[in-house]
Amino acid sequence: MEQNYDIIIIGGGLLGCATAYQLSKRIAGKILLLDGNEIASQASARAACLLTRARTKPALMELVQETYDCIKEIEVLLDESLELQQCGSVTIASSDSSLKGLDALEEAATRFGIPNERISRERVKELLPWIESDSVDVALYMPTDAFIDSALLCSGYARAAAKLGVELKPNCKVKEIIVEQDEIRGVSLVNGERLNAPIVVNAAGSWANLLMRPLKVGLPFTPVRSHFWITDIDNKRFPAGHPFTVIPDARAFTRSDVGALIIGLRESQCQAFDPSTMTDKLEDFDFNKAAKWTVLDECAPLLKRYLKDIDDLPIAHYMAGPSCYVPDAMFIIGAIKRYKGLFTVTGCCGGGVAAGGGMGRLAAELITGVTPFVNAALFAPERFGEIDPFCVEFQKRCADARSNKKGG
Ligand SMILES: Cc1cc2nc3c(=O)[nH]c(=O)nc-3n(C[C@H](O)[C@H](O)[C@H](O)COP(=O)(O)OP(=O)(O)OC[C@H]3O[C@@H](n4cnc5c(N)ncnc54)[C@H](O)[C@@H]3O)c2cc1C
The missing domain is CATH 3.30.9.10 (D-Amino Acid Oxidase, subunit A, domain 2)
Structure with missing residues (x-):
């Protein structure tokens, strides 16, 4: 049996759930979020949970501020505390x-x-x-500055998105992103089911490149x-x-x-x-x-x-x-131009708790065609040109980005 959606998000970690929440706030249609595991159970359940506000790059401060704003909004929407500790x-x-x-x-x-x-x-x-x-x-x-239980924040985004109409399907692993004539058609699941959608958002964290590999797209992180x-x-x-x-x-x-x-x-x-x-x-x-x-x-x-x-x-x-590091220590958010309808939000550079709300907002704005609230070019997925994330030299460049990190 086939089902139809407007947007399918792959990955129920902080970045997928924040994107789902931001899309649902913008009434972006029938949205499905899939995760091969339980929601909020992978990298997003392992963080040190710091919400460091100050960054030397202004765009990053905007993204973090958005997370703080999301926390307030979600607490009102769900009528519960997300236990932010200032x-x-x-x-x-x-x-x-x-x-x-x-x-x-x-x-x-x-x-x-x-x-x-x-x-x-x-x-x-x-x-x-x-x-x-x-x-x-x-x-x-x-x-x-504050910290927050990252799994609780992630489940907060997910439950807020669900309250606004997003369908959540945990324990549903995507086998393949389906493309026909360079246009996204949906995904197939490991159980053989096919789900249709003209837009797919790859927010599969450390696994995102495994889904991109058959499409010959290399996201610039490891x-x-x-x-x-x-x-x-x-x-x-x-x-x-x-x-x-x-x-x-x-x-x-x-x-x-x-x-x-x-x-x-x-x-x-x-x-x-x-x-x-x-x-x-x-x-x-x-x-x-x-x-x-x-x-x-x-x-x-x-x-x-x-x-x-x-x-x-x-x-x-x-x-x-695992944290998904990018050589320039900036996130990966936006369209993969080669395929109409394919987007990604990943490359968290160890900052998905702090910046996830803003990353989700930027992804949602790019998907819905709204003028982005930060300079999207800084995070463009294809800014490094063609790269091979399975090559050791490239992986070393990504590891160096973490080795050189100075902030929290
Ligand atoms: C030790 C540690 C400390 C950290 N400390 C901080 C901190 O203090 N502050 C901060 O801001 N950040 C911190 N981080 C980073 C933060 O945890 C990440 O930025 C964040 O969790 C990334 O979220 P994600 O959604 O990309 O990944 P994940 O939470 O891993 O989510 C990806 C999801 O995709 C799913 N998936 C993968 N493949 C498929 C598939 N084929 N089909 C369906 N689903 C699939 C997975 O099951 C997973 O749930 C830390 C990270 C670590 C590891």
Whole structure:
């Protein structure tokens, strides 16, 4: 049996669900969202959940602001809290290069109207009881930064979209995007069903290139390992809800949650994965098979300056997942011009929690033909020309984008 839709979205992670929500707000017709797994169960359930507002690129700040706006709207629409925690953030600089970065961030935040202030070492210690404040040269406090449970946010977008009429079908894996004479016709499912639509949005995260491969389209990203460690609970030292930190000199960020400290470390050579090696479910994928925990050897000594006893801190959990990195560290949003009706929203560059609402809005505006609220050319899927995401050299370029990342 065949069914007809106006738009089919593949992928029920943050980017697919945010796009579904933004499309449904614009009354874009009969919309179906499909996921091969449960909704909000893959990368979007593994994030460190930071909603960092300040970015040196203005368009990214617009996208993040849209996420904050979506959260407010969805809370009203669903009449429930999405539990945004406005804890603030502290960016720390203790070298010339990180100070330059902090200056640029401060200027960008001020220009965009994001509250920020430089704070003294004493104030740093008050806000972050665990930190060796003598090691902090300059600290920039942004009190309106927040974090949010990424799976709850994702399910919030999905449930809001459903309330506005989008049909959600979890556990429905797409086998193929169907094209005839260079025009999109719909998708086929692994169970043999065919679903028709003139527009298909590929929001399949780390798997997006597997669906593009038969169409000979290469999206310019590869999955790269992101990860963090969570200490045992110590309420006195890591009080819940204190500001998250970004410490570029230690290639680290931290956040406190339920009295434990989350420590994210970014190695100088990040691990890229060939998309064709990704398993259908992330729980079946070994993120440490190729690259072991050498990241701790490299980064823990850098963080020791700020967190003296890091070597002895009891670690209760480790979380790893894929983030889709692009060589220029900008997202991939828009039409694939070669095929009428084919769109994508992916290449999250580790920022889909923070920017997902805005990414979904830009995708929805491009699909419905509305003037985009940001410069869409910055995110054009074909801006690198023809690339092969299955080639090791290209994957290395993507991993370098994460290795060079300085922000939260
Ligand atoms: C460890 C870690 C920490 C992070 N921390 C942060 C942070 O602090 N702040 C931040 O902003 N971002 C963070 N991120 C990034 C954030 O998690 C991602 O940007 C976001 O989850 C990407 O969403 P997505 O929809 O692209 O991917 P996913 O959530 O993976 O969704 C893609 C979906 O597509 C489905 N799919 C794939 N193939 C098919 C198919 N053939 N048919 C049907 N469905 C299919 C999958 O089942 C999946 O559910 C972090 C990521 C990781 C891994």
